[in-house]
Amino acid sequence: xxxxxxxxxxxxxxxxxxxxxxxxxxxxxxxxxxxxxxxxxxxxxxxxxxxxxxxxxxxxxxxxxxxxxxxxxxxxxxxxxxxxxxxxxxxxxxxxxxxxxxxxxxxxxxxxxxx
Amino acid sequence: xxxxxxxxxxxxxxxxxxxxxxxxxxxxxxxxxxxxxxxxxxxxxxxxxxxxxxxxxxxxxxxxxxxxxxxxxxxxxxxxxxxxxxxxxxxxxxxxxxxxxxxxxxxxxxx
Numbered sequence: 001x002x003x004x005x006x007x008x009x010x011x012x013x014x015x016x017x018x019x020x021x022x023x024x025x026x027x028x029x030x031x032x033x034x035x036x037x038x039x040x041x042x043x044x045x046x047x048x049x050x051x052x053x054x055x056x057x058x059x060x061x062x063x064x065x066x067x068x069x070x071x072x073x074x075x076x077x078x079x080x081x082x083x084x085x086x087x088x089x090x091x092x093x094x095x096x097x098x099x100x101x102x103x104x105x106x107x108x109x110x111x112x113x114x115x
Numbered sequence: 116x117x118x119x120x121x122x123x124x125x126x127x128x129x130x131x132x133x134x135x136x137x138x139x140x141x142x143x144x145x146x147x148x149x150x151x152x153x154x155x156x157x158x159x160x161x162x163x164x165x166x167x168x169x170x171x172x173x174x175x176x177x178x179x180x181x182x183x184x185x186x187x188x189x190x191x192x193x194x195x196x197x198x199x200x201x202x203x204x205x206x207x208x209x210x211x212x213x214x215x216x217x218x219x220x221x222x223x224x225x226x
Binding site: 102108 | 153158160164204214
């Protein structure tokens with residue numbers, strides 16, 4: 001059983017399109033995140049949700065909109081895709097937002113290529 | 116804000132060599148510290164962690180000690196294998212409760 005699963009694994013699309021990436025965790029965690037990893041492997045936090053509520057929204061274009069229908073799911077919708085959005089997007093989860101010692105569990109990543 | 120600085124790679128070693136990847140951090144309070152590993156085409160997975168000063172985390176022959184006086188959490192392994200080739204990330208979880216990652220260090224181990 002995959003703990004944190006993302007779909008799709010690969011996404012190739014044209015500029016200007018709208019696309020969604022889905023994420024589900026079966027760990028019973030209450031906190032979920034979206035990270036963007038660039039071509040140099042740098043990981044940047046985009047959003048954090050705790051119990052379905054948005055906690056952190058870093059400087060991300062408002063073309064990116066997260067949605068958490070329940071604690072186990074955090075989806076990412078991207079409008080009007082641009083070339084610079086090409087990256088690997090990782091979903092992650094952890095237990096206890098204010099619990100320092102708990103590690104994050106990551107999905108396999110979604111490689112988005114905008115052409 | 117919180118930040119993590121780790122040595123730039125790639126680090127290239129021969130099999131059975133000693134590995135050190137340096138990591139220092141800036142954070143308020145007493146963060147928890149982590150090392151994650153990312154194999155090609157996969158997500159990050161926890162390698163080891165330490166939650167308070169002088170704690171040593173260890174797993175699969177890797178070790179790191181939480182040094183508050185030097186704000187460091189260096190990763191070491193006594194004898195690397197080809198299968199250890201991956202990207203290693205140092206991370207912390209501090210007052211913001213958001214996992215903050217270093218830029219990653221690529222390790223390449225040759226037979």
